[in-house]
Amino acid sequence: MTATIGIDGNSADYPVRQGSVGPEVIDIRKLYGNTGRFTFDPGFTSTAACESKITYIDGDQGILLHRGYPIEQLAEKSSFLEVAYLLLNGELPNAKEHDEFKYLITRHTMVHEQLATFYRGFRRDAHPMAIMCGVVGALSAFYHDSTDIHDPMQREIACHRLIAKMPTIAAMAYKYSVGQPFLYPDNSLSYTGNFLRMTFGVPAEPYVINPVVEDALDKIFILHADHEQNASTSTVRLAGSSGANPFACIAAGIACLWGPAHGGANEAALEMLRQIGRPERIPEFIARAKNKDDPFRLMGFGHRVYKNYDPRAKVLGEAATKVLDTLGISDPVLDTARELERIALSDDYFIEKKLYPNVDFYSGIILSAIGFPTSMFTALFALARTTGWIAQWTEMMGDSEQKIGRPRQLYTGHPRRDYVPLAQRG
Numbered sequence: 001m002t003a004t005i006g007i008d009g010n011s012a013d014y015p016v017r018q019g020s021v022g023p024e025v026i027d028i029r030k031l032y033g034n035t036g037r038f039t040f041d042p043g044f045t046s047t048a049a050c051e052s053k054i055t056y057i058d059g060d061q062g063i064l065l066h067r068g069y070p071i072e073q074l075a076e077k078s079s080f081l082e083v084a085y086l087l088l089n090g091e092l093p094n095a096k097e098h099d100e101f102k103y104l105i106t107r108h109t110m111v112h113e114q115l116a117t118f119y120r121g122f123r124r125d126a127h128p129m130a131i132m133c134g135v136v137g138a139l140s141a142f143y144h145d146s147t148d149i150h151d152p153m154q155r156e157i158a159c160h161r162l163i164a165k166m167p168t169i170a171a172m173a174y175k176y177s178v179g180q181p182f183l184y185p186d187n188s189l190s191y192t193g194n195f196l197r198m199t200f201g202v203p204a205e206p207y208v209i210n211p212v213v214e215d216a217l218d219k220i221f222i223l224h225a226d227h228e229q230n231a232s233t234s235t236v237r238l239a240g241s242s243g244a245n246p247f248a249c250i251a252a253g254i255a256c257l258w259g260p261a262h263g264g265a266n267e268a269a270l271e272m273l274r275q276i277g278r279p280e281r282i283p284e285f286i287a288r289a290k291n292k293d294d295p296f297r298l299m300g301f302g303h304r305v306y307k308n309y310d311p312r313a314k315v316l317g318e319a320a321t322k323v324l325d326t327l328g329i330s331d332p333v334l335d336t337a338r339e340l341e342r343i344a345l346s347d348d349y350f351i352e353k354k355l356y357p358n359v360d361f362y363s364g365i366i367l368s369a370i371g372f373p374t375s376m377f378t379a380l381f382a383l384a385r386t387t388g389w390i391a392q393w394t395e396m397m398g399d400s401e402q403k404i405g406r407p408r409q410l411y412t413g414h415p416r417r418d419y420v421p422l423a424q425r426g
């Protein structure tokens with residue numbers, strides 16, 4: 001099938017490519033050569049920047065598939081490490097492959113001892129994401145033996161190192177902020193259990209893992225593992241397209257994720273819910289969200305792709321109740337969230353604009369109940385999303401059509417003009 005595009009009476013046919021599911025895609029790579037025109041698509045709302053086999057989203061139906069498997073099934077039945085294997089390798093592991101992968105990841109959980117001195121260079125009140133950007137970027141200075149992107153073995157080791165070390169790096173960022181000693185990983189624990197211990201344990205006493213908390217956090221990690229070509233993933237791909245090493249690319253992804261319109265939204269959502277404080281104040285905030293003259297938005301609501309309920313928000317809404325019940329926490333914020341969701345979903349403004357709760361709406365409530373400060377929320381997102389980033393980066397490195405990413409622009413600045421010496425300028 002082809003699509004005909006005509007400009008100035010000249011038309012040409014362009015191939016239309018069909019994915020396994022989802023909309024067809026018009027291949028316009030020859031458009032500039034044929035017409036001397038670019039397309040204009042800031043925010044990439046109509047542009048597929050790559051071909052991928054990893055994740056599929058149907059935003060209208062509220063469907064999210066990783067390698068074909070629905071996110072609800074993965075969140076309920078799988079573990080984060082299993083999902084990491086799936087994203088990286090394309091298939092769920094069998095028992096032997098699972099054990100081998102677990103062994104490989106576990107053997108890379110420690111960080112170079114010298115890296116600990118990096119932390120001491122930061123202020124104690126530094127945001128964990130500021131520390132993560134710096135420390136993850138610095139990994140390439142420590143692991144030279146896995147920065148040759150043309151060597152598949154080195155690429156694989158870099159992937160394993162990143163997945164394995166992110167919990168250690170994130171937990172160290174937390175420990176540093178509270179002035180407690182860093183804890184070395186305990187490889188007898190699960191990926192998520194180990195992270196909980198490194199974060200909340202102290203050397204003076206044993207740390208007992210609450211299985212409900214471990215399970216909820218593992219779910220949060222699964223739900224954040226990948227989300228196709230979102231802003232941070234596209235950042236990782238763009239950085240990687242120049243041949244930058246994987247540690248540098250992931251640091252770029254972390255920087256992008258930090259923004260409140262992306263990963264920073266879970267922090268912003270909980271802060272908003274706390275600011276609302278009690279259900280009676282909800283109408284006031286709904287009115288502000290609808291007011292065009294007020295920059296306030298309902299954080300944790302709306303999504304570029306989902307124009308239906310974000311399936312991840314559904315899983316987390318249920319997990320929030322379970323965790324708070326288990327921990328015996330009665331947090332008015334959860335009541336406020338449920339009521340806000342109910343009121344917003346019956347309000348014409350939100351219905352017309354198809355604004356539904358997204359993954360960030362409930363995750364903050366769970367993370368806060370577990371004991372994480374809000375400043376750690378995005379760091380946890382980065383920990384989990386590293387898996388998706390590195391899977392997408394690996395896929396890109398194996399793509400024979402891969403080119404350096406180089407968007408064009410619609411230039412609206414001054415046309416050519418001559419330099420005027422300083423003394424002659426009015």
Ligand code: ACO
Nearest residue numbers: 261262263265289297298299300301302303304353358360
């Ligand atoms: N509250 C109130 N109004 C909203 C909201 C919101 N949360 N989100 C979108 N709108 C309105 C916009 O004002 C706009 O109205 P208009 O058409 O009258 O101008 C319309 O809905 C479309 O919004 P856009 O910003 O154009 O949609 P876009 O796809 O660019 O933005 C985004 C998506 C950034 C997520 C947006 O919904 C938002 O800012 N949400 C709050 C932040 C948030 O929760 N981010 C997390 C996203 S999920 C993630 O990154 C993991």
